[in-house]
Amino acid sequence: MFKTIARQIGQYWRATLICPLMVMLEAVIDVLIPYVTASLIDKGINAGDMPAAYRYGAVMLCMAVVSLTLGIIAGRLSAYAGTGFAANLRSAMFANVQRFAFGDIDKYSTAGLVTRMTTDVTNLQNAFQMLLRGTVRAPFTLLSSIVMCFVISPDLSLVFVTATVILAVFLYFIITRVGRLFTGVFKQYDRVNTVVKENVTGVREVKAFTREDHERDKFNDAAGGLHDLYVKAEALMAGTHPVMNMVVYGCIIAISWWGAHFVVAGTLTTGQLTSLFTYVMSILMSLMMVSMVFVQLTQSAASAERVAQVINEVPDILNPTRADAVIPDGSIDFDRVSFAYKGGSGEYALHDIDLHIAAGQTVGLIGGTGSGKSSLINLISRLYDVTRGAVRVGGKDVRTLDLTALRDAVAVVLQQNTLFTGTVLDNLRWGDEHATLDQCREACRLACADEFIKQMPDGYDSPLEQGGANLSGGQRQRLCIARALLKKPRVLILDDSTSALDNDTDARVRRNLATAMPGVTKVIISQRVSSLRDCDSIIVLDNGRLAGFGTHESLLDTCDVYRDINDLQGNPAGAPPTPS
Amino acid sequence: MKPIFAPKTTASPPLSEGAGGSQSRAPLWRLLRVIWSNYRFSLMTVAACIVVTSLTTLASTLFTRSLIDDYIAPLTAATTPDYSPLAHTLGLLAAVLLIGVVCSYAHSRLMINVSQGTMLRLRTSLFDHMQQLPVSYFDSNAHGKVMSTYTNDIDSLRQMIGSSLPQTLNSLITITATLVSMLALSLPLTVVSVVMALVMAWTTTTLGKRSRAHFKTQQEKLAEVNGFIEEIIGGQRVVKVFNHERQAAEQFERLNEQLRASTYDANRIANIVMPVNGNLGHLTYVLIAVMGAWLILDGHIDLSLGTLVAFLTLNKSFARPIANVSQQINSVLNASVGAERVFSLMDEPAEVDDGDVTLVNAVETADGFLMPTPLPTGLWAWQVPAEGKDGKPRFVKVDGGVELRDVDFGYVPGKTVLHDIDINAMPDWKIAFVGGTGAGKTTVTNLINRFYEIQHGSITIDGIPVSRIRKHSLRRALGMVLQQTHLFTGSVLDNIRYGRLDATDQDCIEAAKLVGADGFIRRLSDGYHTVLTDDGGNLSHGERQLLAIARAAVADPPVLILDEATSSIDTRTERFVQRGMDTLMKGRTTFVIAHRLSTVRGADCIIVLDHGRIAEQGTHTELLARRGLYYNLASPHPLLKEGEPQ
Numbered sequence A: 001m002f003k004t005i006a007r008q009i010g011q012y013w014r015a016t017l018i019c020p021l022m023v024m025l026e027a028v029i030d031v032l033i034p035y036v037t038a039s040l041i042d043k044g045i046n047a048g049d050m051p052a053a054y055r056y057g058a059v060m061l062c063m064a065v066v067s068l069t070l071g072i073i074a075g076r077l078s079a080y081a082g083t084g085f086a087a088n089l090r091s092a093m094f095a096n097v098q099r100f101a102f103g104d105i106d107k108y109s110t111a112g113l114v115t116r117m118t119t120d121v122t123n124l125q126n127a128f129q130m131l132l133r134g135t136v137r138a139p140f141t142l143l144s145s146i147v148m149c150f151v152i153s154p155d156l157s158l159v160f161v162t163a164t165v166i167l168a169v170f171l172y173f174i175i176t177r178v179g180r181l182f183t184g185v186f187k188q189y190d191r192v193n194t195v196v197k198e199n200v201t202g203v204r205e206v207k208a209f210t211r212e213d214h215e216r217d218k219f220n221d222a223a224g225g226l227h228d229l230y231v232k233a234e235a236l237m238a239g240t241h242p243v244m245n246m247v248v249y250g251c252i253i254a255i256s257w258w259g260a261h262f263v264v265a266g267t268l269t270t271g272q273l274t275s276l277f278t279y280v281m282s283i284l285m286s287l288m289m290v291s292m293v294f295v296q297l298t299q300s301a302a303s304a305e306r307v308a309q310v311i312n313e314v315p316d317i318l319n320p321t322r323a324d325a326v327i328p329d330g331s332i333d334f335d336r337v338s339f340a341y342k343g344g345s346g347e348y349a350l351h352d353i354d355l356h357i358a359a360g361q362t363v364g365l366i367g368g369t370g371s372g373k374s375s376l377i378n379l380i381s382r383l384y385d386v387t388r389g390a391v392r393v394g395g396k397d398v399r400t401l402d403l404t405a406l407r408d409a410v411a412v413v414l415q416q417n418t419l420f421t422g423t424v425l426d427n428l429r430w431g432d433e434h435a436t437l438d439q440c441r442e443a444c445r446l447a448c449a450d451e452f453i454k455q456m457p458d459g460y461d462s463p464l465e466q467g468g469a470n471l472s473g474g475q476r477q478r479l480c481i482a483r484a485l486l487k488k489p490r491v492l493i494l495d496d497s498t499s500a501l502d503n504d505t506d507a508r509v510r511r512n513l514a515t516a517m518p519g520v521t522k523v524i525i526s527q528r529v530s531s532l533r534d535c536d537s538i539i540v541l542d543n544g545r546l547a548g549f550g551t552h553e554s555l556l557d558t559c560d561v562y563r564d565i566n567d568l569q570g571n572p573a574g575a576p577p578t579p580s
Numbered sequence B: 001m002k003p004i005f006a007p008k009t010t011a012s013p014p015l016s017e018g019a020g021g022s023q024s025r026a027p028l029w030r031l032l033r034v035i036w037s038n039y040r041f042s043l044m045t046v047a048a049c050i051v052v053t054s055l056t057t058l059a060s061t062l063f064t065r066s067l068i069d070d071y072i073a074p075l076t077a078a079t080t081p082d083y084s085p086l087a088h089t090l091g092l093l094a095a096v097l098l099i100g101v102v103c104s105y106a107h108s109r110l111m112i113n114v115s116q117g118t119m120l121r122l123r124t125s126l127f128d129h130m131q132q133l134p135v136s137y138f139d140s141n142a143h144g145k146v147m148s149t150y151t152n153d154i155d156s157l158r159q160m161i162g163s164s165l166p167q168t169l170n171s172l173i174t175i176t177a178t179l180v181s182m183l184a185l186s187l188p189l190t191v192v193s194v195v196m197a198l199v200m201a202w203t204t205t206t207l208g209k210r211s212r213a214h215f216k217t218q219q220e221k222l223a224e225v226n227g228f229i230e231e232i233i234g235g236q237r238v239v240k241v242f243n244h245e246r247q248a249a250e251q252f253e254r255l256n257e258q259l260r261a262s263t264y265d266a267n268r269i270a271n272i273v274m275p276v277n278g279n280l281g282h283l284t285y286v287l288i289a290v291m292g293a294w295l296i297l298d299g300h301i302d303l304s305l306g307t308l309v310a311f312l313t314l315n316k317s318f319a320r321p322i323a324n325v326s327q328q329i330n331s332v333l334n335a336s337v338g339a340e341r342v343f344s345l346m347d348e349p350a351e352v353d354d355g356d357v358t359l360v361n362a363v364e365t366a367d368g369f370l371m372p373t374p375l376p377t378g379l380w381a382w383q384v385p386a387e388g389k390d391g392k393p394r395f396v397k398v399d400g401g402v403e404l405r406d407v408d409f410g411y412v413p414g415k416t417v418l419h420d421i422d423i424n425a426m427p428d429w430k431i432a433f434v435g436g437t438g439a440g441k442t443t444v445t446n447l448i449n450r451f452y453e454i455q456h457g458s459i460t461i462d463g464i465p466v467s468r469i470r471k472h473s474l475r476r477a478l479g480m481v482l483q484q485t486h487l488f489t490g491s492v493l494d495n496i497r498y499g500r501l502d503a504t505d506q507d508c509i510e511a512a513k514l515v516g517a518d519g520f521i522r523r524l525s526d527g528y529h530t531v532l533t534d535d536g537g538n539l540s541h542g543e544r545q546l547l548a549i550a551r552a553a554v555a556d557p558p559v560l561i562l563d564e565a566t567s568s569i570d571t572r573t574e575r576f577v578q579r580g581m582d583t584l585m586k587g588r589t590t591f592v593i594a595h596r597l598s599t600v601r602g603a604d605c606i607i608v609l610d611h612g613r614i615a616e617q618g619t620h621t622e623l624l625a626r627r628g629l630y631y632n633l634a635s636p637h638p639l640l641k642e643g644e645p646q
């Protein structure tokens, strides 16, 4: 974990090294300045010697200038390194999340990932800056003060040894507990984020069911939990101060007592005793700093753990080594495929599916709710890996194919589709970055999206809100289809993508696809028999099993499930296909 | 994009009197006022503790100074050293220090309550306010940006409240104390000190102002990054399918770099303040030493060199707290920016809700009058407040008759989506909306429950204008299944119970059975107790819709609106749903939007919308006979052309 995080310092390593150096030099000057002021007073003012006063004043000003420069540089460097480090952390996480397979996405919640990339990173950034500026100075002063104490009086210094042991034990105790608490704190952040997110995305549900109070309770519970844990953790951290103070004050009293004895016995001078006190005070100060740094580090250790987990997550599906990027045609084969979701109930979502679709065919897919239609088509572009059997595209096992090449060849219009903030054109260009306006228009014409885009105030440059909130359901679906068409794929999969379209528009879209993309293998999932009856063949799924595979007519004869669906939709058996 | 009816003007926000102050300080003052009004007692105790702690520290310093002269020197001089006075004083010292320790702990512990408590308060009142915002606010603001306010912006206050505030208080006490002592020693030298202090204050505010602009950008960028992450990760499946990972990462890099740059700029400038002020302190020291010595030696002022030395020591303790305070500049600036963003969300105008008609449970008395009752009776009534002076409220039975008159509406100014809509839905009717996509079907339902406000015309329920009905009551009377389903994190049961919180497990299971969802739920790993996360991500689309229908079924509302509720559900399951809904909706008004004619066919009135206008309305048979738009919409079903199906 530490290594993962430290690696993210990356190009900022120079600043990371130089900054503490600057701080150290600054600290040296800070130690020296009192000597100069002492001289200024003793040799200049008290002696009434103005030239000497000017001299020492000038020296001190020079030192101030140097210290100022060092201070500014250190401040700059720590800001530079700290913010750079944070940016690297975010980048690394985001980059790895981009490698996640569908299965990994199921595992992490969106809100959780958002917290990790912002709140946790901010935390690490603060800790890192503190580390750069605070860690050098405090231990430096601490050590030198302790050494000086030993030099002055080894016997009295035993007091410090005792004190240090007590403190170490105590700090250890606090740190372990604080660490545990903070792990919980960040989980609560995830909860807060989840509740807010669900209230923002599901605002219509909340309002429609007037569940404002219920949601408020949920939020208060999450925010209250965060509050309670945070208070507990901070209270524990604040507990270090009184203990530290007591130990140090104990030292002062002990030193006063024994010191008095030693002075009386003649083993210690009064001057030495005075300087011991000075050192005790500086020990106190630096101990405070050190403990603060320590506690801050423990706090960020919880964040580091969470961040490292995302960076190190190995995706379920990786690009094969020596991947094959050539996909000769758009044929699809399922060889006795069974599939179960990893996080699911363990039951197979698909059983023993054996299917062969020739390139260029149009295949319909129909079946009950939850019968595994989406699961089946998700296997084609290797969004999930099969549990048993093999899926082949263009005759090659998808697990040997280059993922990018495969997904470029297979365009899927997902059932749960998403549009993104940006203009209509931005969204279309997801399909093809370099598509010209005319190409986009053509794709939209095919998807029957052109008609409504033209009516929007700025046409193709009209802004879409997150998730396409300013479009109607059917408009969103058509835009998603157009976006997929721009990929010019070999296999086009429409997963229930016309469910919100009226029959007329639905028929027009299908007709356009048939005429404009003749060589493309098309898999169309739909609940409407009327949408599928013209397909070359139709797959019927029932509870994850293949219940039938053939043309509309042959299925009417052989497949009970299909006949049942057909009858229910009021289609007469054996009626001629609609003229299209 | 805001609807015309939610102007972003008016609404005087609570606690906004401070807006008159300087732009940068206003949010901070407002925040301080919030803290002060809630934690007056704690803050005063903290102040007292700080004073006591300072005094005890002073005591220990004084003691160490006097230890040698007053105790050790006599001891060494004595032949038989008597340690008892020393022991006595040490005991006293220990007691004083102990008080100091207790006070210092008390102060930091109290401040934790203050800072965390304030953050909790802000979070909850932010949430309360957010819930009152109109739907259009959420259409046009990135979800992740809103989330950022709750985490990043509120978090930015912690350090300021928790440590900068007491630190400043502490420094103020020291500064005042030393200033008084300095004045007692020498007025002219004090003037020099104060002038230099003003210079420090000036550099701090100048640099602070420059830095604050960057802090502001930083929080904005942070919100943007938050928004981007939330949106892209929420749509990660689409990213995968389109091989869009590289572009997404590039776009993220750009935002990330902007965030880094603004954070860097903000901290870089703020980090200058501390060394500058620290070294200005040194400069003051030299200035006073040299100038003072010169003034004294030349006889301009009447002061001893010893006093000058004492003054110099004081000056040091005067400059140190100023430097300490300037160390807090980063957190103060960050907090001021965070507070500004929090308050700006809190000042967003809330949804208008000034209706006075409410929904109550009622019982019918023997003589046919309605009486309100706290018990759920299944009979609902609108409570209309009395019009006259001492009249009693009127109770109108909820029949569910909905009437739209001359309604015009547009989401954005200048683009009318609905024109002259006239609908008269009789109680108990099933009204179906059909029409091309984008015709405005969803929009009509959005107007009935007042997600958006109409611009022209009127909508009434049981003769009462919806604008007079309290939104809460109105929406409780309308059960909805929305076109886009959202589920919440929680078990399947929790999600169904969302429709009616007091529904028992048995009620929920009944509802699930009624709509045919029981079968798949039992197959889930924990059945009804299976926890759903991320919008029901581990269910199929149709299964999600079934849950949404069950949720509306359990709500048992007087009026039900189903917007493409079964669009992803297969016909065989839909048959169950249909049958279940028919039993459920017997005797209630239902609005359905559907493309499937099987769903629409039996409606009492079918309204055909075309480009925001009502093209035709009537029953299935009437409309088919007209051979108009409806007939064409039905055309892919060949049988329908011949006439009535079986």
Ligand SMILES: Nc1ncnc2c1ncn2[C@@H]1O[C@H](COP(=O)(O)OP(=O)(O)OP(=O)(O)O)[C@@H](O)[C@H]1O
Pocket (backbone or CB within 6 Å): A469, A470, A471, A472, A473, A474, A475, A500, B001, B139, B411, B412, B417, B435, B436, B437, B438, B439, B440, B441, B442, B443, B444, B483
């Ligand atoms: N939140 C919104 N902001 C701006 N415009 C919107 C918004 N919601 C819908 N629109 C626009 O209003 C028009 C009507 O949309 P509506 O959602 O009512 O259509 P619909 O009949 O429900 O269509 P569908 O069958 O596709 O769901 C469309 O042109 C759409 O682009």
Ligand SMILES: Nc1ncnc2c1ncn2[C@@H]1O[C@H](COP(=O)(O)OP(=O)(O)OP(=O)(O)O)[C@@H](O)[C@H]1O
Pocket (backbone or CB within 6 Å): A106, A341, A342, A343, A344, A345, A349, A367, A368, A369, A370, A371, A372, A373, A374, A375, A376, A415, A496, B520, B537, B538, B539, B540, B541, B542, B543, B568, B569, B570
């Ligand atoms: N991500 C997932 N994790 C675990 N189980 C899942 C996941 N997605 C779907 N399932 C389960 O797998 C089964 C098949 O789901 P699938 O989405 O393939 O159905 P479908 O045929 O597409 O249904 P619909 O018509 O409703 O879209 C369902 O029982 C569902 O609960």
Ligand SMILES: [Mg+2]
Pocket (backbone or CB within 6 Å): A373, A374, A375, A415, A495, A496, B540, B541, B542
């Ligand atoms: Mg599906």
Ligand SMILES: [Mg+2]
Pocket (backbone or CB within 6 Å): A472, A473, A474, B441, B442, B443, B483, B563
């Ligand atoms: Mg709609």
